[in-house]
Amino acid sequence: xxxxxxxxxxxxxxxxxxxxxxxxxxxxxxxxxxxxxxxxxxxxxxxxxxxxxxxxxxxxxxxxxxxxxxxxxxxxxxxxxxxxxxxxxxxxxxxxxxxxxxxxxxxxxxxxxxxxxxxxxxxxxxxxxxxxxxxxxxxxxxxxxxxxxxxxxxxxxxxxxxxxxxxxxxxxxxxxxxxxxxxxxxxxxxxxxxxxxxxxxxxxxxxxxxxxxxxxxxxxxxxxxxxxxxxxxxxxx
Amino acid sequence: xxxxxxxxxxxxxxxxxxxxxxxxxxxxxxxxxxxxxxxxxxxxxxxxxxxxxxxxxxxxxxxxxxxxxxxxxxxxxxxxxxxxxxxxxxxxxxxxxxxxxxxxxxxxxxxxxxxxxxxxxxxxxxxxxxxxxxxxxxxxxxxxxxxxxxxxxxxxxxxxxxxxxxxxxxxxxxxxxxxxxxxxxxxxxxxxxxxxxxxxxxxxxxxxxxxxxxxxxxxxxxxxxxxxxxxxxxxxx
Amino acid sequence: xxxxxxxxxxxxxxxxxxxxxxxxxxxxxxxxxxxxxxxxxxxxxxxxxxxxxxxxxxxxxxxxxxxxxxxxxxxxxxxxxxxxxxxxxxxxxxxxxxxxxxxxxxxxxxxxxxxxxxxxxxxxxxxxxxxxxxxxxxxxxxxxxxxxxxxxxxxxxxxxxxxxxxxxxxxxxxxxxxxxxxxxxxxxxxxxxxxxxxxxxxxxxxxxxxxxxxxxxxxxxxxxxxxxxxxxxxxxx
Numbered sequence: 001x002x003x004x005x006x007x008x009x010x011x012x013x014x015x016x017x018x019x020x021x022x023x024x025x026x027x028x029x030x031x032x033x034x035x036x037x038x039x040x041x042x043x044x045x046x047x048x049x050x051x052x053x054x055x056x057x058x059x060x061x062x063x064x065x066x067x068x069x070x071x072x073x074x075x076x077x078x079x080x081x082x083x084x085x086x087x088x089x090x091x092x093x094x095x096x097x098x099x100x101x102x103x104x105x106x107x108x109x110x111x112x113x114x115x116x117x118x119x120x121x122x123x124x125x126x127x128x129x130x131x132x133x134x135x136x137x138x139x140x141x142x143x144x145x146x147x148x149x150x151x152x153x154x155x156x157x158x159x160x161x162x163x164x165x166x167x168x169x170x171x172x173x174x175x176x177x178x179x180x181x182x183x184x185x186x187x188x189x190x191x192x193x194x195x196x197x198x199x200x201x202x203x204x205x206x207x208x209x210x211x212x213x214x215x216x217x218x219x220x221x222x223x224x225x226x227x228x229x230x231x232x233x234x235x236x237x
Numbered sequence: 238x239x240x241x242x243x244x245x246x247x248x249x250x251x252x253x254x255x256x257x258x259x260x261x262x263x264x265x266x267x268x269x270x271x272x273x274x275x276x277x278x279x280x281x282x283x284x285x286x287x288x289x290x291x292x293x294x295x296x297x298x299x300x301x302x303x304x305x306x307x308x309x310x311x312x313x314x315x316x317x318x319x320x321x322x323x324x325x326x327x328x329x330x331x332x333x334x335x336x337x338x339x340x341x342x343x344x345x346x347x348x349x350x351x352x353x354x355x356x357x358x359x360x361x362x363x364x365x366x367x368x369x370x371x372x373x374x375x376x377x378x379x380x381x382x383x384x385x386x387x388x389x390x391x392x393x394x395x396x397x398x399x400x401x402x403x404x405x406x407x408x409x410x411x412x413x414x415x416x417x418x419x420x421x422x423x424x425x426x427x428x429x430x431x432x433x434x435x436x437x438x439x440x441x442x443x444x445x446x447x448x449x450x451x452x453x454x455x456x457x458x459x460x461x462x463x464x465x466x467x468x469x470x471x472x473x474x
Numbered sequence: 475x476x477x478x479x480x481x482x483x484x485x486x487x488x489x490x491x492x493x494x495x496x497x498x499x500x501x502x503x504x505x506x507x508x509x510x511x512x513x514x515x516x517x518x519x520x521x522x523x524x525x526x527x528x529x530x531x532x533x534x535x536x537x538x539x540x541x542x543x544x545x546x547x548x549x550x551x552x553x554x555x556x557x558x559x560x561x562x563x564x565x566x567x568x569x570x571x572x573x574x575x576x577x578x579x580x581x582x583x584x585x586x587x588x589x590x591x592x593x594x595x596x597x598x599x600x601x602x603x604x605x606x607x608x609x610x611x612x613x614x615x616x617x618x619x620x621x622x623x624x625x626x627x628x629x630x631x632x633x634x635x636x637x638x639x640x641x642x643x644x645x646x647x648x649x650x651x652x653x654x655x656x657x658x659x660x661x662x663x664x665x666x667x668x669x670x671x672x673x674x675x676x677x678x679x680x681x682x683x684x685x686x687x688x689x690x691x692x693x694x695x696x697x698x699x700x701x702x703x704x705x706x707x708x709x710x711x
Contacts, residue, residue: 003491014287016294017240018255018492020509030288035257035275038509038551047548050488051504057490074284077275077317078333080551080569095317095335096351096552098569098587113335113353114570116587116605128397131353131371134605134623134651146397149371150389152624152652154669158701159648160602160620163708174396177371178389178417180652180670195391196417196435196449198670212449212670212686227395234400251524253531254477255492267525272494272512311521314512314554315570332554332572333588350572350590365634368590368608383634386608387626411633414608415626415654432628433654433672433686449686464632471637 005040005061016077020057023064023083028071034095035077040066042083043101043119070107088125106143124171138166145169148177148195157183170205179214190220242277242298253314257294260301260320265308271332272314277303279320280338280356307344325362343380361408375403382406385414385432394420407442416451427457479514479535490551494531497538497557502545508569509551514540516557517575517593544581562599580617598645612640619643622651622669631657644679653688664694 002019004010010021011029019033022040027033042050046063054060067081070089075081079093082101091105094113099105103117106125111117115133123129124143133147136155141147147169155164165184169175173187176195187193188205197214206220239256241247247258248266256270259277264270279287283300291297304318307326312318316330319338328342331350336342340354343362348354352370360366361380370384373392378384384406392401402421406412410424413432424430425442434451443457476493478484484495485503493507496514501507516524520537528534541555544563549555553567556575565579568587573579577591580599585591589607597603598617607621610629615621621643629638639658643649647661650669661667662679671688680694 012289014291014293017257020491032284032288035294036255036273036510036552041551044548047506051506051546052486054488056488057509072288074281077278078273078315078552078570094353096315096333096570096588114333114351114588116568118605131355132369132606136623148391148396149373150387150624154622154651158697158704159622159650161701161705163705176396177391182669195419223395227398230395231398231400249526251528251530254494269521269525272531273492273510309525311518314515315510315552331590333552333570351570351588368592369606385628385633386610387624413633414628432656460632464635467632468635468637 003057003061005064005066007061008040008066011071022057022061023066025064025066025068027069028073028089030071031069031073031075033069033075034079037075037077038080039069039075040064040083041080046083076113082119094131112149121166130177136164136166138164139169140166141169142171142173142189144172146174148175148179150178151175151181152179153181154183173203192220192223240294240298242301242303244298245277245303248308259294259298260303262301262303262305264306265310265326267308268306268310268312270306270312271316274312274314275317276306276312277301277320278317283320313350319356331368349386358403367414373401373403375401376406377403378406379408379410379426381409383411385412385416387415388412389415389417391418391420410440429457429460477531477535479538479540481535482514482540485545496531496535497540499538499540499542501543502547502563504545505543505547505549507543507549508553511549511551512554513543513549514538514557515554520557550587556593568605574611586623595640604651610638610640612638613643614640615643616645616647616663618646620648622649622653624652625649626652626654628655628657647677666694666697 004021007024009026014032016035018036020038025040065083068086072090074092079097081099084101085103087105088107090108093111098116100119102120104122109127112131117135120137121139123141127145129147130149132150169187170189172190175193179197181199186202190206191203192208194210198212200213210217241258244261245258246263251269253272255273257275262277302320305323309327311329316334318336321338322340324342325344327345330348336354337356339357341359346364349368354372355374358376360378364382366384367386369387406424407426409427412430416434418436423439427443428440429445431447435449437450447454478495481498488506490509492510494512499514539557542560546564548566553571555573558575559577561579562581564582567585572590574593576594578596583601586605591609592611595613597615601619603621604623606624643661644663646664649667653671655673660676664680665677666682668684672686674687684691
């Protein structure tokens with residue numbers, strides 16, 4: 001039947017049902033919390049501290065720091081958001097999305113179904129993260145970034161080492177489907193990574209890279225020209 | 238506790254519990270609707286129109302066009318099927334499967350756990366779609382097609398362009414695990430794509446392709462001979 | 475509201491809610507069963523035999539063989555574990571994890587969110603399986619193995635042949651993110667597979683392989699030296 005904390009502050013929110021909302025979570029007006037969505041779930045350390053004391057989710061409530069969801073968001077059925085994460089306004093998630101603790105997501109960003117955003121990652125505004133991506137701890141994604149389906153971002157050069165080298169993807173970059181981005185790599189402003197590429201080195205701003213490992217092939221300006229031609233063909237069809 | 242629309246037409250169906258069935262959904266005899274399965278979920282436009290008006294899933298009901306599930310289907314726990322999608326008879330899904338609006342799936346097709354079938358895609362009958370695939374809008378898959386685990390199908394040559402070029406996979410084709418199929422590609426009848434390949438060009442019927450990017454290596458007839466030998470070795474073991 | 479079998483034997487277990495626990499399942503002390511977790515779900519043959527007889531999950535109970543979960547486990551929200559599977563002590567799963575029937579998982583192993591472990595697979599103790607992996611039937615994974623995110627393991631050389639050739643990954647091996655391991659391959663003791671590799675042949679013990687297809691590049695000893703240097707750099711930062 002779900003559980004909504006008495007400490008939660010909900011605007012005019014549509015709760016679809018079976019929702020668990022823990023701690024001092026804050027949800028803005030006109031947001032939708034989908035069926036079975038869990039918000040403010042405790043991080044591992046908190047959960048471990050509760051074992052032996054808690055006998056149900058309602059006992060987590062005192063320990064959860066809650067999460068924040070802005071206005072006009074759609075959190076679709078079976079998404080889980082951990083405590084201490086903050087989603088801006090007009091954010092949308094697909095289904096089976098998992099967002100761990102201390103994650104920040106900016107306004108108008110869309111996170112596709114089955115994508116996992118791990119602890120301490122940060123995603124800017126107006127990003128489009130497609131289905132099934134993996135975004136590990138320490139990843140920093142700027143504004144207006146596009147990640148195609150099943151993009152796989154890494155953070156440990158010699159796993160499992162414990163030293164995390166986060167990937168940085170700067171404003172306006174485009175990462176094609178199924179690309180693998182090695183730890184510590186910087187994908188520059190407005191850069192483009194072709195689908196299926198393995199990115200082992202930094203990608204310069206406004207540069208298109210491709211291959212396995214990825215190498216520069218042309219500029220963003222040329223990419224835009226190709227895109228325009230592609231769209232024109234379509235209009236003539 | 239779930240919600241079943243008064244407009245839904247259910248045959249002798251086994252509902253495992255916590256089910257949400259919206260709009261004039263139709264489910265045939267001897268089908269199983271798994272725990273937590275949601276059927277007839279509204280598309281984005283409908284959902285947005287409900288914000289500010291609806292205060293629970295039951296208010297979605299009037300707006301949902303429902304979905305259709307045939308006879309003898311198994312829709313396993315935590316699958317979500319959107320409105321206007323039609324699944325034939327003897328269709329099975331795994332867990333955490335997401336099927337968006339206007340999708341058609343033919344009889345006896347199996348859709349593996351965690352696979353996402355996006356809006357307007359179409360899948361024929363007797364297909365076996367394995368775990369974790371992504372099938373985007375405009376994809377057309379014929380009959381008897383096999384997709385290995387984590388096949389990643391694309392639809393936009395210069396993302397995010399808004400022009401979708403759907404992939405077509407013809408009857409009897411086999412696509413190996415982890416293959417990436419570029420937008421607009423046609424994989425011909427009885428063609429075979431080796432695991433891990435990046436398919437950038439059309440694949441001729443009855444042709445086996447392999448590599449990154451994929452190139453023709455032999456014929457389907459040779460593939461069948463290799464398979465037969467592989468099976469014989471097994472019988473001798 | 476969930477369902478807990480009268481045949482289930484639960485230690486001092488924390489049930490978060492909406493739990494389904496079928497058959498003679500056994501859960502050790504101080505384990506957490508997350509919100510919406512389903513345990514002891516019937517295999518396909520049992521489920522098919524129930525169609526036409528059962529009218530709800532409680533009717534599955536007599537037919538389920540249950541599953542076993544050790545002490546101090548965390549089974550996070552929306553994980554599904556089938557009947558006849560056995561998880562050791564201190565096992566943790568992420569969210570949306572699916573573990574099919576007859577799976578064995580050793581003590582202190584972690585299975586990341588969205589990973590699917592298919593029927594009859596076996597995983598040793600102290601393994602770290604990251605997000606979104608696919609581990610098919612007949613896979614045998616030793617102790618202390620690390621699989622990075624979205625590792626894709628196969629088991630059929632000429633799909634769909636019906637002959638399954640399981641992959642074996644021996645103790646202490648490390649498989650980098652997004653690697654694809656071909657059917658029947660043995661990854662030797664303490665071997666390392668670089669991220670994004672396609673492994674088509676057996677990997678010798680203590681050998682590092684890399685590429686598409688993967689080839690030996692250096693030894694595990696050198697890998698350890700590189701890791702140590704990487705960690706030292708960090709300490710100096």
